[in-house]
Amino acid sequence: IAGIEWNGGNEVIPLNETDLNQLADALVTHQQLELANITAKLVSSKRDAVLTLLATDEKPTSVPEAYLKLHLLSHRLVKPHEINLDGIFASLPNIAWTSDGPIDLNELAEKQLEARREGRWLNVKCIDKFPVMTDYVVPSGVRIAHTARVRLGAYVGEGTTIMHEGFINFNAGTAGTSMIEGRVSAGVFVGEGSDLGGGCSTMGTLSGGGNVVISVGKQCLIGANAGIGIALGDNCTVEAGLYLTAGTKVTLLDENNDTVKLIKARELNGQAGLLFRRNSTNGTVECKSNRSAIELNEALHSHN
Known part of the structure; x- marks a missing residue:
């Protein structure tokens, strides 16, 4: 496209009105009609437009690169861990996300005063590097009771229900139909048909x-107020209130509930068909084969 110079690497290119018109025409030529329509509408925008091109999957070094990758995740074009997000915190500034849109923190006090002079109230929804996902992307077939608890960059699979206490961080999410009433931390991916109970936790890679x-x-099934610090294979259950860290001592039981041996939970990392529970008599954390199949309530998900 004339006027748009690209050196073949990862680049962010400012676009003027002429560039946008030429880009829209090129998209029409290549049958990308939806993108062409969006690009044509940007011509009349008062905001600056940029074209972000990524030739290689390197760690993001600019705000446009970071936002492109976060959008790819929330649009379900890539899954968590499929793109490089190393150093993304350094690329994104803290922003006040308000009822008037994003505002630089250095300009916030002035904008608040300006709103009050006009008889309005400027609602500061949060101060964060990541915006609410639904302010930018609303995936199809999902239900989110409290949208502020899902960050841009979350991968929310079709059929997922996220209740008020559920939370999904960026580069994390659900593969498909799931019930999320607990925290899905950064980097955690939840398989189809799983249920994270109220207030439960999954350890992420950002803290500690x-x-x-x-x-x-x-x-x-991860029960209410339970938590995991190891990966779970398919068809696993963690009893409500039990926090299972990698170093937790676990007593393995056979079919007769007799002790087989004592191990650390990390030795069971990723294994399928396990039930983790705490013995209410002696406090021991126990593990045995899981005979209970978890089935989500279809009525809660079929109309998403």
């Missing part, structure tokens, strides 16, 4: 310097 990637398999 951890680098172990936690995942939840298909048809799993």
Whole structure:
């Protein structure tokens, strides 16, 4: 396209009105009609337009690069861990996300005063590097009771229900139909048909310097106020209130509930068909084969 110079690498290119018109025409030529329509509408925008081109999957070094990758996740074009997000915190400034849109923190006080002079109230919804996903992307077939608890960059699979206490961080999410009433931390991916109970937790990789990637398999149940610091395979259950860290001592039981051996939970990382529970008599954390199939309430998900 004349006027748009690209050196073949990762680049952010400012676009003027002529560039936008030429880009829209080129998109029409290549049958990208939806993108062409959006580009044509940007011609009359008062905001600056940029074209972000990524030739290689390097860590983001600019705000446009970071936002492009976060949008790819929330549009379900890539899954968590499929693109490089290393150093994304350094690329994104803290922003006041308000009822008037994003505002630089250095300009916030002035904007608040300006709103009051006009008889309006400027609502500061949050101060964060990441905006609310639904302010930018609303995936199809999902239900989100409290949208502020899902960050841009979350991958929310079709059929997922996220209740008021549910939370999904960026580069994390659900593969498909799931019930989320707990926290899906950064890097955690939840398999189809799993249920995260109210107030439960999954350890992420952002706090404490951890680098172990936690995942939840298909048809799993993490009970209310429980938590995991290891990956769960398919068809696993963690009893309500039990926080299972990698170093938790676990007593393995056979079919007769007799002790087999004592191990650390990390030795069961990623294994399927397990039930984790705490013995209410002696406090021991126990693990045995999970005989209970987890099935989500279809009525809660079929009309998303």
